[in-house]
Amino acid sequence: PHAKRATSSATILSGADVRTGLDSAVLQQAVLDHLYYSLGRLPAVATPANYYRALALAIRDRLQQRWIRTSETYFERGRKLACYLSAEFLLGPHLGNNLLNLGLEQAAREALTALGQDLDAILDCEPEPGLGNGGLGRLAACYLDSLATLQYPAIGYGIRYEFGIFAQEIRDGWQTERTDKWLSGGNPWEIAKPDIAYEVKWGGHTERYIDDDGAERRRWVPYRVVRGIAYDTPIQGYGVDTCNTLRLWSAEAAESFDFQAFNTGDYFQAVDAKLRSETITKVLYPNDEPAIGKRLRLAQQYFFVTCSLQDMLRILDLAGGAIEQFAEHFAVQLNDTHPSIGVAELMRLLIDERGLDWDAAWTITVATFGYTNHTLLPEALETWPLPLFREVLPRHLEIIYEINRRFLDEVRACFPDDSARVARMSLIGEAGEKQVRMAHLACVGSHAINGVAALHSELLKASVLSDFHALWPERFSNKTNGVTPRRFLALANPGLRALLDETLGASWPVDLGRLRELESHIDDPAFRERWRAVKHANKQRLADYVQAHTGIVLDPDWLFDIQVKRIHEYKRQHLNLLHIVTLYQRLKTYPAFSFPPRAFLFGGKAAPGYFTAKRIIKLINAVAETINADPEVNGRLKVAFVPNFSVKNAQLIYPAADLSEQISTAGKEASGTGNMKFMLNGALTIGTLDGANVEMRDEVGAENFFLFGRTADEVARLQGEGYRPADYLAGDDELKAVMELIGSGHFSGGDSEVFRPLVENLTQSDPFLVLADYAAYVACQEGVSAAWADQEQWTRMSIINCARGGKFSSDRAIAEYAREIWGLQSVPIQV
Numbered sequence: 159p160h161a162k163r164a165t166s167s168a169t170i171l172s173g174a175d176v177r178t179g180l181d182s183a184v185l186q187q188a189v190l191d192h193l194y195y196s197l198g199r200l201p202a203v204a205t206p207a208n209y210y211r212a213l214a215l216a217i218r219d220r221l222q223q224r225w226i227r228t229s230e231t232y233f234e235r236g237r238k239l240a241c242y243l244s245a246e247f248l249l250g251p252h253l254g255n256n257l258l259n260l261g262l263e264q265a266a267r268e269a270l271t272a273l274g275q276d277l278d279a280i281l282d283c284e285p286e287p288g289l290g291n292g293g294l295g296r297l298a299a300c301y302l303d304s305l306a307t308l309q310y311p312a313i314g315y316g317i318r319y320e321f322g323i324f325a326q327e328i329r330d331g332w333q334t335e336r337t338d339k340w341l342s343g344g345n346p347w348e349i350a351k352p353d354i355a356y357e358v359k360w361g362g363h364t365e366r367y368i369d370d371d372g373a374e375r376r377r378w379v380p381y382r383v384v385r386g387i388a389y390d391t392p393i394q395g396y397g398v399d400t401c402n403t404l405r406l407w408s409a410e411a412a413e414s415f416d417f418q419a420f421n422t423g424d425y426f427q428a429v430d431a432k433l434r435s436e437t438i439t440k441v442l443y444p445n446d447e448p449a450i451g452k453r454l455r456l457a458q459q460y461f462f463v464t465c466s467l468q469d470m471l472r473i474l475d476l477a478g479g480a481i482e483q484f485a486e487h488f489a490v491q492l493n494d495t496h497p498s499i500g501v502a503e504l505m506r507l508l509i510d511e512r513g514l515d516w517d518a519a520w521t522i523t524v525a526t527f528g529y530t531n532h533t534l535l536p537e538a539l540e541t542w543p544l545p546l547f548r549e550v551l552p553r554h555l556e557i558i559y560e561i562n563r564r565f566l567d568e569v570r571a572c573f574p575d576d577s578a579r580v581a582r583m584s585l586i587g588e589a590g591e592k593q594v595r596m597a598h599l600a601c602v603g604s605h606a607i608n609g610v611a612a613l614h615s616e617l618l619k620a621s622v623l624s625d626f627h628a629l630w631p632e633r634f635s636n637k638t639n640g641v642t643p644r645r646f647l648a649l650a651n652p653g654l655r656a657l658l659d660e661t662l663g664a665s666w667p668v669d670l671g672r673l674r675e676l677e678s679h680i681d682d683p684a685f686r687e688r689w690r691a692v693k694h695a696n697k698q699r700l701a702d703y704v705q706a707h708t709g710i711v712l713d714p715d716w717l718f719d720i721q722v723k724r725i726h727e728y729k730r731q732h733l734n735l736l737h738i739v740t741l742y743q744r745l746k747t748y749p750a751f752s753f754p755p756r757a758f759l760f761g762g763k764a765a766p767g768y769f770t771a772k773r774i775i776k777l778i779n780a781v782a783e784t785i786n787a788d789p790e791v792n793g794r795l796k797v798a799f800v801p802n803f804s805v806k807n808a809q810l811i812y813p814a815a816d817l818s819e820q821i822s823t824a825g826k827e828a829s830g831t832g833n834m835k836f837m838l839n840g841a842l843t844i845g846t847l848d849g850a851n852v853e854m855r856d857e858v859g860a861e862n863f864f865l866f867g868r869t870a871d872e873v874a875r876l877q878g879e880g881y882r883p884a885d886y887l888a889g890d891d892e893l894k895a896v897m898e899l900i901g902s903g904h905f906s907g908g909d910s911e912v913f914r915p916l917v918e919n920l921t922q923s924d925p926f927l928v929l930a931d932y933a934a935y936v937a938c939q940e941g942v943s944a945a946w947a948d949q950e951q952w953t954r955m956s957i958i959n960c961a962r963g964g965k966f967s968s969d970r971a972i973a974e975y976a977r978e979i980w981g982l983q984s985v986p987i988q989v
């Protein structure tokens with residue numbers, strides 16, 4: 159499927175271009191050319207980082223003709239374009255992925271070897287663009303990969319944060335945050351397009367006026383104006399010539415100086431205005447689930463949404479399309495409520511700037527937008543205090559009031575005499591301080607609303623969006639998440655890739671259902687032996703990384719039990735810890751107690767202001783330090799916290815797992831996507847019936863999945879009845895002893911204060927039912943140990959987990975969005 163490679167030296171000699179040639183000799187020349195002309199370096203003094211940049215530029219050159227041809231083709235054909243609006247794109251490093259997708263890994267390796275460099279060391283020099291918090295941002299990046307690979311006309315729109323997600327360091331067991339200066343060495347992947355720029359208005363007031371036709375209209379008189387500049391990054395599909403665009407907006411002052419202030423001598427005020435404009439795209443907010451209502455965050459959301467919608471209008475105008483046809487040209491997907499101000503903004507653009515009447519504008523708006531919900535946690539549903547909203551976006555508030563007026567009339571017509579329903583559904587929340595409810599705005603303004611796993615979509619209809627479901631059942635659907643098998647299998651796990659290529663042929667990365675054919679090999683002992691050898695090598699690779707970054711030495715013969723994801727109470731890293739402390743306590747009490755040795759690995763960032771999550775990290779590290787240093791346990795238990803979990807080290811972690819921990823309180827994790835990455839790399843899952851775990855278990859069969867814990871229904875019932883964690887403590891001596899050990903200071907050098915808040919949280923309120931699921935979890939883990947003891951059987955289960963993971967390719971998910979929500983046709987690109 160890969161682009162043809164120029165192999166004959168005749169091609170090289172005839173000048174296969176230093177910008178386009180795909181042969182290793184030309185690539186080598188191209189790297190030297192960029193070292194010299196772009197970096198001003200001679201090979202003798204070039205560092206690995208210099209080589210990284212030179213190779214990245216050489217590869218970008220090779221994307222260029224595909225990239226330009228792709229835009230040109232979309233423009234000529236005038237086909238519908240999917241616009242994925244997301245405040246986050248957690249891309250991960252580009253170079254390795256672009257080499258993979260272009261089929262250039264081997265050529266690049268040879269070229270660098272000829273230059274005395276090692277490709278892996280060069281790849282490691284790339285700082286990752288961490289423009290996202292976790293699952294939602296990474297999902298957006300996987301979807302871009304699939305859109306390009308499936309040759310769909312699509313563009314990603316987002317924010318070019320100068321500082322992405324913070325870098326996590328562990329000091330004395332605590333998380334500390336360092337700003338992520340991912341742009342400091344320059345970004346070879348982006349191209350600034352200063353001519354693609356839009357005005358963004360802020361604040362001020364609105365006023366009535368009479369237009370040329372004598373009609374009464376309203377206009378927005380802003381207090382301030384800034385500019386959004388486009389920065390484009392190529393998104394190359396795998397094995398195709400499609401190269402789509404990720405367009406990220408960066409804020410600049412509307413004028414680089416306020417000349418008037420400058421002339422009157424107020425230099426500092428002039429510079430200050432410039433700095434304030436640029437603040438908008440400075441930093442990613444590092445919170446995942448709970449949304450916090452900060453003015454700058456609303457500014458970020460509006461900023462990137464208006465730039466993106468203005469860009470669509472410009473593209474439509476260039477193509478000579480009629481404004482009435484907007485929804486036939488663009489399908490706009492809202493990745494959570496973060497871009498949902500787009501509903502009001504498209505209305506403003508169509509009415510105030512393009513002169514459409516309300517009804518025409520509303521028909522277009524609803525036909526254009528789709529809304530994906532990613533959470534059921536009520537505290538994570540975004541709302542904005544009304545006064546703040548009015549101050550920043552006065553015209554949008556007027557439009558939202560009018561949308562609401564018409565919408566609530568519709569509700570009253572469908573449900574007469576139901577004022578409670580009207581209050582529940584209103585776009586304006588009236589309880590306490592008045593609020594604009596962004597999820598309601600997204601629902602009203604979208605023709606399609608979806609959840610991200612089957613269970614989540616059902617719970618959405620039954621709980622947070624039940625009133626909307628009652629009104630418009632036809633708008634609701636499920637789109638179970640998926641992950642890209644290119645980055646998370648082919649790139650992350652080269653050992654397994656080689657085995658899959660040999661066993662299945664080369665097409666599996668774009669036809670992941672073919673993994674099923676692995677099942678015909680599970681009874682072949684030689685195949686199982688090779689499967690184990692791949693896993694073992696991956697575990698050694700991770701052990702080396704962990705040792706280099708923590709000093710902790712892990713044995714690749716042990717069971718690697720891994721939980722990596724954002725730290726959050728609902729994800730229950732502390733339940734995992736209670737199991738570890740249980741094993742430790744058993745070992746201390748009965749030194750002959752025996753189980754297969756296990757290495758427990760954790761990784762993940764806590765929101766900087768999330769007290770409990772930060773204390774969970776401290777507890778993991780405290781338990782790790784105590785257990786790893788205890789001679790009485792040695793040889794049976796190790797615990798490690800891998801600092802700064804990121805896309806980059808995730809690619810080392812997923813392939814090395816034997817057991818994947820997916821243990822959220824049922825009903826709380828919308829989908830999860832790490833669960834799928836582990837599965838595809840042959841890990842077995844211990845998990846609850848939550849998010850996409852349910853569908854993973856359906857695929858692999860109950861006998862290949864370690865299930866435990868209360869179901870979402872049981873959780874709701876227990877909490878409805880008034881859950882009392884003390885009951886579980888009283889009925890379980892082992893649990894009681896575990897909690898006491900943590901509270902006693904045993905893991906904190908005698909300090910009995912530091913973990914008191916965690917212990918009290920669990921024993922007094924336990925909002926996520928850790929204690930209620932503890933006994934079932936520990937019992938289930940005993941089943942894991944028993945299964946691990948039979949390595950041949952474990953290997954069979956590992957193969958089956960990979961073989962039945964095909965459903966979780968993001969290609970499947972994107973094909974569903976394209977067909978069922980966007981009405982999108984693929985457009986092959988010919989270079």
Ligand code: Z16
Nearest residue numbers: 293294446532533827828829830831
């Ligand atoms: C996020 O990553 C998610 C939800 C949310 O409200 C905000 C953020 Cl930043 C996650 C979900 O927690 C996870 O279950 C899901 O797999 C992921 O979004 C992608 O849908």
